[in-house]
Amino acid sequence: MFDIFKKKHESTKLDQPLSWAERLKAGLARTRDTLNTPISELLRGGKIDDALYEELESLLLMADCGVAATQALLEEVRSQVSRSALKDATALRSALRQAMTALLAPLEQPLDTRSHTPFVIMLVGVNGAGKTTTIGKLAWKLQHEGKSVLVAAGDTFRAAAREQLEAWGARNNVHVVASTGGDPAAVIFDAVNSAKAKGIDVVIADTAGRLPTQLNLMEEIKKIRRVIGKALPGAPHEVLLVLDANTGQNAVMQVKAFDDALKVTGLVLTKLDGTAKGGVIAAIAKTRPIPVRYIGVGEQIEDLQPFRAAEFSEALFA
Amino acid sequence: MLENLTGRLQQVIKQLRGQARLTEDNIQDALREVRMALLEADVALPVVRDFIAHVKERALGRDVLQSLTPGQAFIQVVYEELTALMGGQNTALNLATVPPAVILMAGLQGSGKTTSSAKLARLLKQQKKKVLLASADVYRPAAIEQLKTLAAQLQTDFFPSDRGQKPRDIARAALDHARRHFHDVLIFDTAGRLAIDEAMMAEIKELHGLLQPVETLFVVDAMTGQDAVNSAKAFSEALPLTGVILTKLDGDARGGAALSVRHVTGAPLKYIGVSEKMDGLEPFHPERMASRILGMGDVLSLIEQAQKNVDLEEAKKLADKVKSGKAFDLEDFKMQIRQMRDMGGMGAFMDKLPIQMAQAAGKVNPEEGDRALRRIEGIINAMTPAERRNPDIIKASRKRRIAAGAGVQVQEVNRLLNQFEEMQKMMKMLSKGGLGKLMRAMQGRFPGWGR
Numbered sequence: 001m002f003d004i005f006k007k008k009h010e011s012t013k014l015d016q017p018l019s020w021a022e023r024l025k026a027g028l029a030r031t032r033d034t035l036n037t038p039i040s041e042l043l044r045g046g047k048i049d050d051a052l053y054e055e056l057e058s059l060l061l062m063a064d065c066g067v068a069a070t071q072a073l074l075e076e077v078r079s080q081v082s083r084s085a086l087k088d089a090t091a092l093r094s095a096l097r098q099a100m101t102a103l104l105a106p107l108e109q110p111l112d113t114r115s116h117t118p119f120v121i122m123l124v125g126v127n128g129a130g131k132t133t134t135i136g137k138l139a140w141k142l143q144h145e146g147k148s149v150l151v152a153a154g155d156t157f158r159a160a161a162r163e164q165l166e167a168w169g170a171r172n173n174v175h176v177v178a179s180t181g182g183d184p185a186a187v188i189f190d191a192v193n194s195a196k197a198k199g200i201d202v203v204i205a206d207t208a209g210r211l212p213t214q215l216n217l218m219e220e221i222k223k224i225r226r227v228i229g230k231a232l233p234g235a236p237h238e239v240l241l242v243l244d245a246n247t248g249q250n251a252v253m254q255v256k257a258f259d260d261a262l263k264v265t266g267l268v269l270t271k272l273d274g275t276a277k278g279g280v281i282a283a284i285a286k287t288r289p290i291p292v293r294y295i296g297v298g299e300q301i302e303d304l305q306p307f308r309a310a311e312f313s314e315a316l317f318a
Numbered sequence: 319m320l321e322n323l324t325g326r327l328q329q330v331i332k333q334l335r336g337q338a339r340l341t342e343d344n345i346q347d348a349l350r351e352v353r354m355a356l357l358e359a360d361v362a363l364p365v366v367r368d369f370i371a372h373v374k375e376r377a378l379g380r381d382v383l384q385s386l387t388p389g390q391a392f393i394q395v396v397y398e399e400l401t402a403l404m405g406g407q408n409t410a411l412n413l414a415t416v417p418p419a420v421i422l423m424a425g426l427q428g429s430g431k432t433t434s435s436a437k438l439a440r441l442l443k444q445q446k447k448k449v450l451l452a453s454a455d456v457y458r459p460a461a462i463e464q465l466k467t468l469a470a471q472l473q474t475d476f477f478p479s480d481r482g483q484k485p486r487d488i489a490r491a492a493l494d495h496a497r498r499h500f501h502d503v504l505i506f507d508t509a510g511r512l513a514i515d516e517a518m519m520a521e522i523k524e525l526h527g528l529l530q531p532v533e534t535l536f537v538v539d540a541m542t543g544q545d546a547v548n549s550a551k552a553f554s555e556a557l558p559l560t561g562v563i564l565t566k567l568d569g570d571a572r573g574g575a576a577l578s579v580r581h582v583t584g585a586p587l588k589y590i591g592v593s594e595k596m597d598g599l600e601p602f603h604p605e606r607m608a609s610r611i612l613g614m615g616d617v618l619s620l621i622e623q624a625q626k627n628v629d630l631e632e633a634k635k636l637a638d639k640v641k642s643g644k645a646f647d648l649e650d651f652k653m654q655i656r657q658m659r660d661m662g663g664m665g666a667f668m669d670k671l672p673i674q675m676a677q678a679a680g681k682v683n684p685e686e687g688d689r690a691l692r693r694i695e696g697i698i699n700a701m702t703p704a705e706r707r708n709p710d711i712i713k714a715s716r717k718r719r720i721a722a723g724a725g726v727q728v729q730e731v732n733r734l735l736n737q738f739e740e741m742q743k744m745m746k747m748l749s750k751g752g753l754g755k756l757m758r759a760m761q762g763r764f765p766g767w768g769r
Contacts (some may be wrong), residue, residue, distance in 0.1 A: 062363050064543040067354055127566060127594070128428025128539065133458075157594075159467035164460035211569035214594075244428060248360030248543025250569065271427065274512040275552075276545040 048081055048092055056096065063279030063316070066249050069286045073099050097313055103282055104309035109291035111238060111266060111306075113142065113202050118150075118195040120203045120228060120235035122188075123268075124221060124258055125242035127209030130270035132161060134242050134296060135204050136168045137304035143174065147201040152191030153178035154224065157208040165206060172301075184208065184220070185227040192231035205236070212257030225262055240293060242268045245278035252280065255288045270296035273303070279316070345377055348392055361574035362547040365403075365581045373399050403577055404604035409561070409586040411442075411533055418450070418496035418504045420529045424522055424557060425537035426549055427510030430565035430591055432461060434537050435507040436468035437591065437599035438563075443474060447502040452477035452492035454485035454525065455509040465507055472596060475501065485509075485521055489528045506531070513552030526557055533560045536583065540567045540590075542575040547582050554583040564602065565591035646742050648706040652698040655691050693726065697734050700724040709735060 053074060060070040076099045077092055086092045113119040121138070123131045132155065139149045151174055155161035162178045169176035177191035188205045195203045207224060210217035228236045241264045243251050258264050272278050272295050281292060292307035349370055356366045377395045413419040421438065423431045432453070439449045451469045455461035462479055469476035477495050479488040489506065496504040506529060511518035526534060536559045538546060553559060562583065564576050567590045580587055587602040698706060700723030705712050712720070712735065721728045 058363055061357055062544045064360075064545070067357055126541070126569065128430060130428055158464065159471075160460040160464035162460075163463045164458065167459035211566060213569050244539075244541075246426065246539065246543060246545050246549075247541045248546075248574070249358055250360065250541040251543075271512075274426065274545070275514055275548040276543070280543060 048086070048089055052089055052092070053078070060279065060282075063277035064248050064283070065279040066252065066283030066286075069103070069282040072286060073103065073282070097316075100282065100313040100316065101310050103285050104313055106289050107267075107281070107285055107292045108307060108309040109266075109293075111293040113147065113238075116234065116237050118192070118200050118203050118232070119237050120192060120205065120232060121238045121240060122205045122207065122225065122228065122236040122262075123240050123242055124207050124262065124264075125209060126211050126244075126254060127158075129209065129242040129244045129247075130296060131155075131209065131242045132164050132168075132206055134240075134268050134270060134294075134304065135165065135206050136172070137296065137301055138294070139169075139174050139204055140172055140301045141304055142202050143172075148199075149174055149202050149204065150191055150195045150198075150200045151176045152188045152203060152205040154184040154188045154206045155208040156182055156184045156187065161206070161208070185224045188224060189227050189231045192228060192235065196232065212254060212261075218257070218261050222261055238266055238293075239264050240266045240268050241290070242270060243280075245269050245272045245276040245280075245296075246274065247280060249280065249283065252283050252287055255284050255290060259288055259290065264290055266291050266293035268292070268294045268296065268304075269307070272296060273298045277316070281312075342378060345374065345392060349374055352396065356574060356577070359574035360541075360543050360546070360578075362544050362578040362581075364547065365578050368581070369399060369403060369577075400577075401605050404580050405586045409588060410601070411588060412560070413447075413503060413532060415532045418493070418501045419533070420493070420496075420531035421503060421505045421533045421535060422522075422526060422529055422531040422557075423505065423507050423535055423537055424553060424559075425510060426512065426539075427458075429510065429537045429539045430563075431510065431537045432465050432468070432507050433594075434535075434563050434565060434589070434591060434599065435465060435505050436472060436474075437596055438589070439469070439474045439505055440472050440596050441599055442503050442505075443472065448475070448500065449503045449505060450475045450477055450492065450496045450499070450501040451505050451507070452488065453479060453507040454488045455507060456481045456483060456485060456488075457509045461509065468596070475499070486524055486528060489525050493529060504529075513549045513556075519552070519556045523556055534558060535561045535563050535588065536579070536585065537563045537565060538575055538579050540564050540573045540575055541569060542578075544578075546575040546578040550579040550582040554585065559583050559585040561585050561588035563587075563589045563591065563599075568592045568598070648698050648701065648709055648738060649703075651738055651741060652695060652706070655695050659688070659691060693724075693730065694734055694737075697721075697724040697726060697731055709738060
């Protein structure tokens with residue numbers, strides 16, 4: 001697997017300074033460091049003992065995998081050991097990696113916007129998760145694939161959220177539908193109608209950040225979803241929940257709450273370029289397996305990449 | 319916000335009942351539960367380990383006093399350690415310097431720096447300080463406009479800057495402006511940055527050198543996971559942090575990051591963000607947070623909030639009335655409902671009650687409770703003053719009129735009158751003394767709390 005994208009990287013070197021795999025690896029470097037170094041040290045002995053399990057448990061926990069997912073993953077390798085399928089620590093390590101890949105594999109389903117025209121994407125998430133930034137990257141990406149994109153500035157609450165999108169839209173030549181203050185549902189309704197009239201391929205709707213405990217705001221966003229459905233039956237075709245990779249176990253609660261309210265169809269994991277591990281995806285895979293459409297691995301506009309389970313866990317454990 | 323951790327610890331404690339002494343054996347399970355609970359609350363693993371070791375050391379061999387159960391003794395140790403870990407006493411902002419006192423805000427992207435800057439400005443303005451807000455976030459589009467808009471909302475001075483400028487030039491100019499216009503405080507917002515971004519960390523170090531802030535506040539999201547230790551460590555190595563603001567605590571995050579950040583930086587937690595609104599910044603009280611985690615409830619905060627929002631005059635009038643044994647009428651009932659709402663509604667109220675009480679009341683959705691309260695208020699509003707003072711005169715025809723006026727069914731008017739009668743009885747009990755008696759009587763009989 002690794003060799004494959006090394007080659008790919010070399011071939012694409014000319015038009016891109018860094019391949020996505022490199023970016024991802026760079027982004028996840030910290031994760032790898034914490035996961036890798038202590039394991040390798042431990043593995044030098046090569047013996048499988050309690051200390052090894054404990055260390056592995058710590059590493060998974062510190063990657064935000066959560067207690068339940070960590071125990072499940074360790075349970076799996078433990079049973080393999082007792083069946084003496086695993087002889088030494090190195091084998092155990094690769095078994096753990098495989099278990100992680102297997103856990104994440106169902107989440108690997110890329111977003112396909114070709115099914116409807118216009119294809120309506122609605123972005124939701126807590127405050128500061130990176131919704132507006134993700135919209136910028138996503139619109140750029142879709143435009144790069146030759147699609148026409150319209151962005152609806154549905155965050156009418158946060159000061160200057162609209163200006164943030166407009167400033168960005170002007171620079172990247174994307175039409176942004178906005179109105180001062182007012183009802184977010186109305187703004188998005190207008191955007192969907194205008195996209196229908198103009199034959200736009202993809203509509204991306206921004207919404208204000210909200211915490212799932214703010215029940216009135218959760219009601220509001222349900223209404224937004226309903227109103228989009230009125231503008232275009234069957235829409236929104238994709239409800240993306242944006243998660244900050246820095247978030248701990250609360251991400252699981254967020255997924256549950258937003259999914260219960262809106263039927264989330266995909267996740268975006270942002271800010272993976274920091275020291276955060278993003279292991280909470282494992283906990284999510286365990287409790288509410290919703291596809292991870294994209295991961296954000298940097299601040300540059302091209303740093304939004306499709307999620308690939310094998311590469312993600314490879315980079316996590318490499 | 320920390321109910322889950324609280325609930326877990328309550329479970330642990332139950333298992334410890336009936337033991338005479340805390341021993342290695344009997345606290346093993348309890349410690350394991352505490353460890354799990356803390357991990358699930360996103361307290362960073364190294365911090366958890368440290369904490370558990372401390373608790374174990376202090377708990378072992380402790381004789382259980384006659385007045386305490388072993389569970390209580392264990393809780394006491396956990397409570398003391400938690401309080402110690404969160405920093406003992408509440409530390410206020412230290413602005414004692416030659417004005418302008420500079421407050422520098424730092425943190426990761428999306429942690430809530432800009433919102434917190436504005437909230438802090440509002441708080442200081444209430445303390446009669448002349449505040450200047452400035453932003454050096456030249457990276458995120460419209461970040462400066464965001465602060466500008468918030469400053470305008472708060473009617474606070476804002477130092478204009480734009481994205482073409484260098485952060486260091488903005489810092490110099492803002493400081494100069496604050497000096498010349500005799501501002502007491504300059505709150506300087508910065509761009510969110512990753513701790514591993516060396517160029518950006520160098521930039522904020524430079525800003526710190528230029529501004530010489532008396533307070534350097536690290537803003538951290540309460541939902542942060544294990545990585546809180548890494549970013550907090552990196553920031554505290556780059557900057558001499560003097561305090562921490564924990565944001566988004568109104569979510570259902572368990573807030574374990576508070577422990578991690580405090581442990582790593584050593585800087586005290588000064589404020590917590592509890593709402594999107596501008597007044598949603600409260601001083602952080604470590605001892606309260608600890609007692610809250612342990613299910614003792616945040617009664618102190620509640621009292622403070624009550625003092626802030628409840629009209630003391632009115633409250634006194636009611637108290638006098640109760641004391642003098644006069645009838646408690648629907649006007650008083652309505653006033654109470656309004657005061658409850660002013661304190662942030664049922665949700666905010668229940669959040670701060672001790673766990674046992676909150677659980678008793680907690681079977682109801684606070685949102686529904688609030689709605690019920692609003693309805694009750696509506697029904698009372700549809701009554702004439704005479705009816706409010708003397709509900710006994712409300713018979714069938716009046717009930718129909720009131721129901722029509724409030725837009726409800728007659729049954730709801732009946733229900734309200736029944737609830738009111740209960741309430742009247744309770745008030746009588748209260749006037750005869752005995753809060754305990756009242757609490758027992760209250761079980762399930764509070765307006766709107768289940769029926």
